Amino acid sequence: xxxxxxxxxxxxxxxxxRHALAEKPSGGASGADLLELIHRLGFVQLDSINTVARAHDxxxxxxxxxxxxxNLKRLYERDRALFEHWTHDAAVIPIEFxxxxxxxxxxxxxxxxxxxxxxxxxGFEKQFDTVLQHIRDHGPVPSSDxxxxxxxxxxxxxxxxxxxxxxxxxxxxxxxxxxxxSGFQKRYDLTExxxxxxxxxxxxxxxxxxxxxxxxxxxxDRLGFATPGELAAFWDTVSVxxxxxxxxxALTNGLLQEIEVTCADGKLRxxxxxxxxxxxxxxxxxxxxxxxSPFDPMLRDRKRAERLFGFHYRIEVFVxxxxxxxxxxVFPLLEGDRMIGRIDTKAQRDQGVLKVSALWPERSxxxxxxxxxxxxxxxxxxxRFADLDDVEFETDWLKDPK
Numbered sequence: 001x002x003x004x005x006x007x008x009x010x011x012x013x014x015x016x017x018r019h020a021l022a023e024k025p026s027g028g029a030s031g032a033d034l035l036e037l038i039h040r041l042g043f044v045q046l047d048s049i050n051t052v053a054r055a056h057d058x059x060x061x062x063x064x065x066x067x068x069x070x071n072l073k074r075l076y077e078r079d080r081a082l083f084e085h086w087t088h089d090a091a092v093i094p095i096e097f098x099x100x101x102x103x104x105x106x107x108x109x110x111x112x113x114x115x116x117x118x119x120x121x122x123g124f125e126k127q128f129d130t131v132l133q134h135i136r137d138h139g140p141v142p143s144s145d146x147x148x149x150x151x152x153x154x155x156x157x158x159x160x161x162x163x164x165x166x167x168x169x170x171x172x173x174x175x176x177x178x179x180x181x182s183g184f185q186k187r188y189d190l191t192e193x194x195x196x197x198x199x200x201x202x203x204x205x206x207x208x209x210x211x212x213x214x215x216x217x218x219x220x221d222r223l224g225f226a227t228p229g230e231l232a233a234f235w236d237t238v239s240v241x242x243x244x245x246x247x248x249x250a251l252t253n254g255l256l257q258e259i260e261v262t263c264a265d266g267k268l269r270x271x272x273x274x275x276x277x278x279x280x281x282x283x284x285x286x287x288x289x290x291x292x293s294p295f296d297p298m299l300r301d302r303k304r305a306e307r308l309f310g311f312h313y314r315i316e317v318f319v320x321x322x323x324x325x326x327x328x329x330v331f332p333l334l335e336g337d338r339m340i341g342r343i344d345t346k347a348q349r350d351q352g353v354l355k356v357s358a359l360w361p362e363r364s365x366x367x368x369x370x371x372x373x374x375x376x377x378x379x380x381x382x383x384r385f386a387d388l389d390d391v392e393f394e395t396d397w398l399k400d401p402k
Contacts, residue, residue: 003270004278006225008262012308012337013282014224019298020063021334022283025290029060029067030074035081035094037063042222042234043091044072045295046084048184049317051329052347052354052386056092058293061385068385077180080194084178084186085171088236088300098199100214102206104237105174112169124165131166132175132190140179140189143167174201212238216246222297225261225273230304247272264310285337289374291345291382292332299332311339311362325402326360333359335374340365341401345379352389354379356397363401372398 016022047055060067076082082092146163170176177194219234232243250256260268316324327344341361
């Protein structure tokens with residue numbers, strides 16, 4: 001049987017559209033407009049590295065240039081329109097999705113209780129009641145406010161004392177809710193004081209089948225086409241087996257169909273999509289250049305990004321300096337519907353300068369004077385976003401492709 005087919009250009013454009021990158025970067029970037037954008041993306045990953053700006057801020061800025069960090073903070077901490085929990089990593093998520101996280105709370109509780117017994121220090125379970133009572137008595141707290149009399153470890157940032165581990169466990173399992181961050185340190189409060197009572201764990205029945213259905217549907221809405229494994233990985237809550245079972249049922253009921261997508265290397269890949277995807281209008285992607293966060297949702301699944309865009313990207317933060325191919329924190333460069341290179345740039349805040357150390361074009365990209373001008377325009381936008389005065393290029397910043 002001949003399957004419906006998406007060519008690579010159409011697949012890239014449709015995928016980018018699901019991630020709000022197939023349109024002109026403009027529009028409202030606060031309040032309801034910002035919430036609508038985050039709803040469309042599904043979540044925004046949080047990360048502490050602040051080379052130019054934090055990842056979550058770069059993600060939102062690349063789509064809405066009028067965005068500023070205070071807009072997300074207000075939406076999250078004042079308006080309570082977002083909650084913080086895990087997908088594949090820590091993220092802010094629309095509060096509307098909160099009921100679908102009860103399954104995650106249950107599964108994280110079982111997983112972490114088993115896993116942390118093996119690689120966290122003993123005693124964290126004995127601290128649950130003490131930590132909860134402390135928060136009940138004193139209100140929202142950061143981790144530095146608990147376990148002050150406990151011996152600190154010497155094994156690095158991950159070597160938590162028992163009360164810190166208890167805090168994280170109680171948050172991941174739903175008893176606590178993160179209500180904001182000071183700097184980048186989380187503040188925890190009792191869930192019953194933050195979330196509407198009828199939605200709190202213990203008051204809302206968790207139907208596994210309904211939750212799996214919602215998570216798989218919501219993942220497909222944001223991916224456009226996917227394998228069961230990609231559906232499972234999007235929220236990182238359901239198993240591949242559950243996503244495969246959901247997919248088979250949806251195929252049988254005519255809610256999904258198999259299609260072929262042409263990858264960047266010309267190979268065909270069999271994927272699942274809704275029946276109307278093939279007939280969908282393919283958006284015309286603007287040619288503007290954008291500096292993306294290394295954690296941009298369009299690139300989160302590195303293998304998928306490589307198949308669709310032919311762009312091999314690995315962040316090298318945890319790679320020893322001598323073994324790095326590019327640099328500590330190198331930003332992907334998007335132009336139109338193509339990934340055209342990566343740039344090593346950093347905010348030198350004491351000098352008020354956005355410093356460009358290096359740019360490596362992709363092998364298929366001819367770097368021209370016109371591209372340099374487009375890059376300068378984009379870097380000037382990034383410079384203003386980072387509240388810097390100027391952009392400076394180091395000598396020999398334009399490198400040969402690797």
